[in-house]
Amino acid sequence: MSHGYQAVGWSPFKKRYDLVLGGLLAGYLALFSLATLLLRPEITAETLLIRAFGTAALLLLHAVLAIGPLARLDGRFLPLLYNRRHLGVTMFLAALVHGALATFQFHALGDAPPLVSLLASNTRLDSLSQFPFQQLGLAALLILFLMAATSHDFWLAQLTAPVWKALHMGVYLAYALIVAHVALGALQDERSPLLAGALGAGVVAIAGLHLAAGRREAALDRERRAAGADGFVEVCGVDEIAEGRARVVTLGGERVAVFRYEGRLSALSNVCRHQNGPLGEGRIVDGCVTCPWHGYQYLPASGASPPPFSERVPTFRVRVVDRRVFVDPRPLPAGTPVAPAVVSESGGGG
Amino acid sequence: MTPLDVATWIVRLAGAYAAAGLLxxxxxxxVLRGVDRIDPSARAGSRGFRWIVLPGVAALWPLLLRRWLAGASEPPEESNAHRRAAAGGRG
Incomplete structure (x- = not known):
C-alpha cells in the first residue's frame, strides 16, 4: 500500500510459499537430471542444464497461467494467487538460465558476437524443420523480462493498474512464442512422443481453464438491469447477501460490489487499486472491505483505505425498499463518503 | 544489407538503449534520486527496493524521465469506467 516501498513485502505465508517453490524447483532439476543421465548417459552437461532449466521454465509458466482461472473457478486456489509474482519471476529466471546457456553453447564460439549470431545465423522462415526457433525464444524472454522487471508495486503505481495489467497480459504472447519455440525446436529432434503429448496436454488444459473461467465471468457481465425513474437499479434481495460479504453486479460499464455488514449496506467499485483485484470476492475484515488477492483494505462507506494508506475507489448510493437493494449506477468520485443503507434485521427496509 | 548487418545494428541499438537506461x-x-520526487512512497523506501526496481527503470527509462522532467510529484491516477464517469460529474 502507499507507504515506504520495500524490496519484498515479506510475510510468513510468502516465506513458506517461496520455500516450497524453491524446494519444488530444486527437486525437479535434480530428478530431471538424474532421469536424463540414466536414459541418455552420452548427454553433455551443457545440454542437460539447457533442457532441465527449459522444461522447468515451461512447467512454471503453465502453473502461472493456470492459477488465475483456477482461483476464479474455485476459491480454494486463491492462496496460490497471492504470491504469483514470485512464481513468475522464478519462471523468468529459469528461462533466462536456459536462454543464456543455449546462447553460449550454440553462438559463443563463432566470429560474430553471440546475440548477433543468434539473430542472423538462421533465417529459414520458409522451413518448418529448420525454422529459426531460437529467435522465438528470445522474443518470449524479452516479454518475460519486462514482466519480471515491472512486478514490484512501484510499477503498479507508475503505470496504473489497467496499463500494468495490459502489459502483463503479454504473458499470453510469450506463451504462444514459447509453445512455437518448443514445437519448432526441441520437438523436431525428439523421437519419443512424450514431450509433444505433454506440451499438447498443457496447451489444452490452459485453454480449457481460461474458457471455463471466461464463460462464468461473461455471464455476470451480460446481466442487464433497468433503472427506475430515480435512476436507481434493483440489484437483489437483502437476504441474498451474506453478512460480511458482497453481491457483485455490472453497472456503468464496470462491476460494483454491494457489501452487507453490521446491519448496513454500502456499494463500491469492484476494482481494487492494487492489480485491479475483485473486491466483491473479498469480505469485511476489521470493519474494512478486504481484497481477496493481496489484502488491500477500504472503508465500506467511503471507499478510502484507512490511514496511513491513501488508496481510494469510487462509491455508489444504495437504498433498501421492502428488503430489495437498489443502487444508483452513477459512480461518485473515489473516496466519497456515502451514508450506508440501513437494513432492519426483522423485516422491512431502511 | 545482409542479415548479419541487420542483426548487428539491432544488437548495437539495443545495447545503446540498455546502457543509457542503466546510467x-x-x-x-x-544519485539524483528523482524517484523520490515522482513517488512519495519511494522516499521512505528501503535500499533493497531501489535495487529491485533497477532493471525495470533501465528498461522503461523514457517513461520515468518524462514524468521526472514534467515535475510529477505523485503517481498517475488510474482510469476505468467508474472513475471516468465520476470525473465527468453527475447530476
Whole structure:
C-alpha cells in the first residue's frame, strides 16, 4: 500500500510459499537430471542444464497461467494467487538460465558476437524443420523480462493498474512464442512422443481453464438491469447477501460490489487499486472491505483505505425498499463518503 | 544489407538503449534520486527496493524521465469506467 516501498513485502505465508517453490524447483532439476543421465548417459552437461532449466521454465509458466482461472473457478486456489509474482519471476529466471546457456553453447564460439549470431545465423522462415526457433525464444524472454522487471508495486503505481495489467497480459504472447519455440525446436529432434503429448496436454488444459473461467465471468457481465425513474437499479434481495460479504453486479460499464455488514449496506467499485483485484470476492475484515488477492483494505462507506494508506475507489448510493437493494449506477468520485443503507434485521427496509 | 548487418545494428541499438537506461537508473535511483520526487512512497523506501526496481527503470527509462522532467510529484491516477464517469460529474 502507499507507504515506504520495500524490496519484498515479506510475510510468513510468502516465506513458506517461496520455500516450497524453491524446494519444488530444486527437486525437479535434480530428478530431471538424474532421469536424463540414466536414459541418455552420452548427454553433455551443457545440454542437460539447457533442457532441465527449459522444461522447468515451461512447467512454471503453465502453473502461472493456470492459477488465475483456477482461483476464479474455485476459491480454494486463491492462496496460490497471492504470491504469483514470485512464481513468475522464478519462471523468468529459469528461462533466462536456459536462454543464456543455449546462447553460449550454440553462438559463443563463432566470429560474430553471440546475440548477433543468434539473430542472423538462421533465417529459414520458409522451413518448418529448420525454422529459426531460437529467435522465438528470445522474443518470449524479452516479454518475460519486462514482466519480471515491472512486478514490484512501484510499477503498479507508475503505470496504473489497467496499463500494468495490459502489459502483463503479454504473458499470453510469450506463451504462444514459447509453445512455437518448443514445437519448432526441441520437438523436431525428439523421437519419443512424450514431450509433444505433454506440451499438447498443457496447451489444452490452459485453454480449457481460461474458457471455463471466461464463460462464468461473461455471464455476470451480460446481466442487464433497468433503472427506475430515480435512476436507481434493483440489484437483489437483502437476504441474498451474506453478512460480511458482497453481491457483485455490472453497472456503468464496470462491476460494483454491494457489501452487507453490521446491519448496513454500502456499494463500491469492484476494482481494487492494487492489480485491479475483485473486491466483491473479498469480505469485511476489521470493519474494512478486504481484497481477496493481496489484502488491500477500504472503508465500506467511503471507499478510502484507512490511514496511513491513501488508496481510494469510487462509491455508489444504495437504498433498501421492502428488503430489495437498489443502487444508483452513477459512480461518485473515489473516496466519497456515502451514508450506508440501513437494513432492519426483522423485516422491512431502511 | 545482409542479415548479419541487420542483426548487428539491432544488437548495437539495443545495447545503446540498455546502457543509457542503466546510467539513467543509477542517477534516478541512487544519485539524483528523482524517484523520490515522482513517488512519495519511494522516499521512505528501503535500499533493497531501489535495487529491485533497477532493471525495470533501465528498461522503461523514457517513461520515468518524462514524468521526472514534467515535475510529477505523485503517481498517475488510474482510469476505468467508474472513475471516468465520476470525473465527468453527475447530476
Amino acid at each position: 539513467f537508473a543509477l542517477l534516478f535511483l541512487f
